[in-house]
């Protein structure tokens with residue numbers, strides 16, 4: 001979406017074909033979020049190719065081949081390589097899993113088989129997003145444990161999503177939070193103050209600082225929880241692209 005914005009600003013969009021390919025069955029893996037993302041991709045003329053697992057890239061032919069048998073010719077490929085842990089020798093060796101991520105208790109953040117060793121951040125196998133926000137909150141949990149307080153990580157994460165053209169949305173979640181669109185149904189009127197306050201309250205506020213206008217959100221069915229409370233659901237602040245806004249900077 002940011003590439004689309006850049007190309008439009010430079011007057012090159014109509015000369016460019018943008019293809020978003022993914023191994024998942026839809027552009028965004030979680031369906032409620034996909035209901036927001038996929039229409040925006042289509043509105044902006046970004047082609048979507050699902051079930052595309054990269055098998056190999058042939059630079060001489062400028063072609064990416066998938067294990068499913070599809071292929072894409074490219075001028076500029078943007079491909080995320082498989083994500084694995086660092087090649088570091090650990091003792092004991094079974095402290096890491098087959099992808100070399102440190103096996104970490106998802107609540108206490110202690111490394112498997114230890115009482116006094118903690119792990120946080122991208123190097124762990126925690127079943128939550130690998131993000132700076134996650135590492136920050138995991139660090140707070142460890143700090144509390146080291147200070148002798150009860151401490152358990154709830155898997156909480158925050159994700160500002162920059163749609164380009166000054167638009168964006170925001171997701172929060174935790175281990176227990178099912179992905180829901182909140183509330184269900186058509187988009188409601190914007191409650192930008194809620195969302196702005198939420199963004200400003202989060203460690204990710206700098207990541208969201210480029211978002212000048214928030215897409216009309218859905219208000220959480222449960223209201224905005226206190227900062228230190230485990231969210232009961234992923235709160236999805238959603239869609240309804242404002243046509244004029246989308247078209248404005250194009």
Ligand SMILES: Cc1cc2nc3c(=O)[nH]c(=O)nc-3n(C[C@H](O)[C@H](O)[C@H](O)COP(=O)(O)OP(=O)(O)OC[C@H]3O[C@@H](n4cnc5c(N)ncnc54)[C@H](O)[C@@H]3O)c2cc1C
Pocket residue numbers: 086088120121122123130131132133134135204207
């Ligand atoms: C392009 C991009 C955009 C991102 N945007 C966001 C965002 O908007 N919001 C968000 O929350 N997160 C974002 N992230 C994710 C975030 O950057 C990471 O999740 C976060 O930095 C993880 O922190 P960490 O301390 O676990 O690891 P890192 O920040 O990767 O720190 C690991 C450090 O260890 C060092 N190191 C590695 N191997 C060795 C070694 N053998 N010996 C000594 N040092 C070593 C590395 O040099 C590095 O400094 C983004 C990541 C990328 C790549």
